[in-house]
Amino acid sequence: xxxxxxxxxxxxxxxxxxxxxxxxxxxxxxxxxxxxxxxxxxxxxxxxxxxxxxxxxxxxxxxxxxxxxxxxxxxxxxxxxxxxxxxxxxxxxxxxxxxxxxxxxxxxxxxxxxxxxxxxxxxxxxxxxxxxxxxxxxxxxxxxxxxxxxxxxxxxxxxxxxxxxxxxxxxxxxxxxxxxxxxxxxxxxxxxxxxxxxxxxxxxxxxxxxxxxxxxxxxxxxxxxxxxxxxxxxxxxxxxxxxxxxxxxxxxxxxxxxxxxxxxxxxxxxxxxxxxxxxxxxxxxxxxxxxxxxxxxxxxxxxxxxxxxxxxxxxxxxxxxxxxxxxxxxxxxxxxxxxxxxxxxxxxxxxxxxxxxxxxxxxxxxxxxxxxxxxxxxxxxxxxxxxxxxxxxxxxxxxxxxxxxxxxxxxxxxxxxxxxxxxxxxxxxxxxxxxxxxxxxxxxxxxxxxxxxxxxxxxxxxxxxxxxxxxxxxxxxxxxxxxxxxxxxxxxxxxxxxxxxxxxxxxxxxxxxxxxxxxxxxxxxxxxxxxxxxxxxxxxxxxxxxxxxxxxxxxxxxxxxxxxxxxxxxx
RNA sequence: GGGCUCGUAGCUCAGUGGAUAGAGCGCCGGACUACGAAUCCGUAGGUCGCAGGUUCAAAUCCUGCCGGGCCCA
Numbered sequence: 163x164x165x166x167x168x169x170x171x172x173x174x175x176x177x178x179x180x181x182x183x184x185x186x187x188x189x190x191x192x193x194x195x196x197x198x199x200x201x202x203x204x205x206x207x208x209x210x211x212x213x214x215x216x217x218x219x220x221x222x223x224x225x226x227x228x229x230x231x232x233x234x235x236x237x238x239x240x241x242x243x244x245x246x247x248x249x250x251x252x253x254x255x256x257x258x259x260x261x262x263x264x265x266x267x268x269x270x271x272x273x274x275x276x277x278x279x280x281x282x283x284x285x286x287x288x289x290x291x292x293x294x295x296x297x298x299x300x301x302x303x304x305x306x307x308x309x310x311x312x313x314x315x316x317x318x319x320x321x322x323x324x325x326x327x328x329x330x331x332x333x334x335x336x337x338x339x340x341x342x343x344x345x346x347x348x349x350x351x352x353x354x355x356x357x358x359x360x361x362x363x364x365x366x367x368x369x370x371x372x373x374x375x376x377x378x379x380x381x382x383x384x385x386x387x388x389x390x391x392x393x394x395x396x397x398x399x400x401x402x403x404x405x406x407x408x409x410x411x412x413x414x415x416x417x418x419x420x421x422x423x424x425x426x427x428x429x430x431x432x433x434x435x436x437x438x439x440x441x442x443x444x445x446x447x448x449x450x451x452x453x454x455x456x457x458x459x460x461x462x463x464x465x466x467x468x469x470x471x472x473x474x475x476x477x478x479x480x481x482x483x484x485x486x487x488x489x490x491x492x493x494x495x496x497x498x499x500x501x502x503x504x505x506x507x508x509x510x511x512x513x514x515x516x517x518x519x520x521x522x523x524x525x526x527x528x529x530x531x532x533x534x535x536x537x538x539x540x541x542x543x544x545x546x547x548x549x550x551x552x553x554x555x556x557x558x559x560x561x562x563x564x565x566x567x568x569x570x571x572x573x574x575x576x577x578x579x580x581x582x583x584x585x586x587x588x589x590x591x592x593x594x595x596x597x598x599x600x601x602x603x604x605x606x607x608x609x610x611x612x613x614x615x616x617x618x619x620x621x622x623x624x625x626x627x628x629x630x631x632x633x634x635x636x637x638x639x640x641x642x643x644x645x646x647x648x649x650x651x652x653x654x655x656x657x658x659x660x661x662x663x664x665x666x667x668x669x670x671x672x673x674x675x676x677x678x679x680x681x682x683x684x685x686x687x688x689x690x691x692x693x694x695x696x697x698x699x700x701x702x703x704x705x706x707x708x709x710x711x712x713x714x715x716x717x718x719x720x721x722x723x724x725x726x727x728x729x730x731x732x733x
Numbered sequence: 734g735g736g737c738u739c740g741u742a743g744c745u746c747a748g749u750g751g752a753u754a755g756a757g758c759g760c761c762g763g764a765c766u767a768c769g770a771a772u773c774c775g776u777a778g779g780u781c782g783c784a785g786g787u788u789c790a791a792a793u794c795c796u797g798c799c800g801g802g803c804c805c806a
Contacts, residue, residue, distance in 0.1 A: 187750080189750090189751080193751095193752075194748095194751095194752075194753095194754085194755080195752075195753085198752075202751090202752090204750095204751065207751080207789070207790080210789080211789095217789070241752075242751080242752045243751080243752075243789065243790070244789090245751080245752070456735085456736090495737090495738075495802085495803065495804090496803060496804065497804080498736090498737050498738070498803070498804065499736070499737070499803085499804040499805060500804085501737085502736095502737090521737090521738085523738085523739085523802085523803090524802080524803080564746080564747090565745095565746070565747090566746095566747085568738070568739080569738090569739065569746085570738095570739075570801095570802070571745095572744095572745065572746095574745085577745090577758090581771060585771090586757070588771055589757090589771075589772090591771090592769085592771050592772080593772095595769080595771095596768085596769065596771095596772085599768070599769060600768050600769095602768095603768055604768080654747080655747095658746095658747060658748095658756085661756080661757080662756085665756090665757095668772055668773065669772095669773065669774090671768080671769095671772075671773085672764090672770095672772065672773040672774085673773085675767065675768070676768060677767080677768045678767060678768075684768095712769095713769080713771070
């Protein structure tokens with residue numbers, strides 16, 4: 163951020179002096195190859211036409227302008243078709259260390275969001291059964307996005323929409339009721355069309371135990387009892403699974419409450435008043451063709467039953483009435499056909515563009531190279547709880563957040579569980595632990611120990627090697643990475659950055675011995691490395707992954723023998 | 734049949750207008766009498782699905798086709 167902003171400022175001044183505008187498509191970024199300098203700008207190629215000069219000539223002229231006015235730059239070169247390649251002086255990079263140390267855990271924070279009120283809604287699985295691994299991906303993504311947005315100055319609230327009304331819920335109540343009667347020895351119809359998981363049986367047994375007279379109640383009353391108990395228990399399980407995955411929602415919003423509070427009718431009235439809803443053939447329709455849909459959609463069937471679409475519109479209406487300026491929904495990719503329609507509805511509500519939908523692709527779970535069934539209860543490792551117990555929350559989260567959400571993901575249980583380079587989470591955590599191990603060792607050195615130096619000229623003198631500066635450059639990029647990841651809603655950019663930073667650290671560690679280098683050099687290097695550790699910790703925090711100071715203290719170390727047992731006990 | 738989405742190294746994936754397309758794994762070969770070898774260094778490996786188009790510049794944008802996944806009918 164610092165370098166980019168700095169370069170943009172001086173380039174703007176140079177362009178202004180020549181009467182040239184700042185081009186829309188200007189890019190300032192570190193070039194792919196080291197030999198092209200620290201940062202590279204493409205303005206000369208974009209403005210060649212406007213300046214009536216050849217790109218390279220304009221670049222040469224700008225290079226002269228910059229070299230003439232600035233002392234923070236060590237070198238300005240023109241290369242290729244007209245790139246302006248800039249190398250900063252070492253003192254510029256050293257200054258980053260003071261920034262990191264001053265900011266600590268807050269390093270990388272910004273006010274880009276200016277307090278914008280944002281809601282992130284994620285998981286929102288129907289409370290009809292336990293969460294599966296696919297929900298885990300959405301959970302990790304939503305939680306990490308919330309962290310990213312908070313870090314960049316947004317006012318974020320996380321929400322889980324509980325679909326506790328509608329058809330699926332009636333089926334759930336019936337499923338428990340029928341199972342209860344079956345357990346009581348009654349003849350019941352075939353259970354083919356109902357939820358049949360073992361958990362249904364457990365709930366049925368418990369309801370019967372706690373309500374011994376239930377079989378004598380009027381059926382509607384009994385089913386309601388079953389339904390309420392089922393939703394309570396399943397939701398409690400979902401909350402626990404999410405908590406174990408270190409995911410927490412601020413608000414659990416009930417669909418039922420939406421219906422009962424009359425929000426649906428309010429929304430209908432609102433749409434009708436603006437001629438966006440109309441009655442036809444006994445049904446109520448939304449005029450979605452006005453927003454690019456290929457046909458109008460039903461809100462209330464002639465039978466009086468509401469569609470999902472109806473309550474979803476009312477729900478989003480409610481979100482905006484609660485003051486959110488921007489709403490981010492995370493959905494499974496199987497709902498992709500619904501995105502345009504929902505966005506049309508939001509437009510109809512007068513909030514065009516305020517809804518962003520992120521689709522999360524399916525996760526295919528591999529065990530021993532074989533795909534494990536996901537949609538039925540057949541497989542052993544299909545629930546989120548099982549997977550987290552087996553591989554640990556850190557490893558699962560890091561993997562989910564290492565891939566862009568719109569590509570399908572292969573989740574190999576054995577690979578993710580392994581503590582080696584096949585598993586990048588350990589690579590990054592190890593870098594952090596390695597630094598803390600050094601800091602501990604340093605404190606134990608004879609003569610009162612060696613502490614990290616204070617930022618300042620004395621320390622910087624010992625940090626002028628190429629590898630020292632390379633680490634400083636990496637640290638400088640972090641705020642940019644955070645800002646871009648938040649902008650693109652793409653936490654995987656953070657995890658890729660962390661892998662690179664960890665790699666730079668490991669290389670540095672191998673090449674430069676710290677503790678035996680003499681007290682002054684050692685303490686200067688410790689300053690540098692403690693800044694790396696702080697940045698690694700700040701980055702891992704954005705992913706919700708722990709930053710252990712010792713690897714044997716990683717927050718969710720998974721024991722070889724215990725894993726199988728944990729699996730049965732916890733889930 | 735219509736739509737969405739993906740297609741990059743043997744594998745898993747980054748890279749969404751810039752320079753000679755990258756990383757990890759896997760293969761092969763090296764590095765512990767020092768801070769954790771859960772590490773590091775090196776070699777090999779790619780018509781960026783195919784064909785056109787836009788641009789000074791295309792893996793990236795546009796069109797068509799082929800292939801995988803999904804949704805709808």
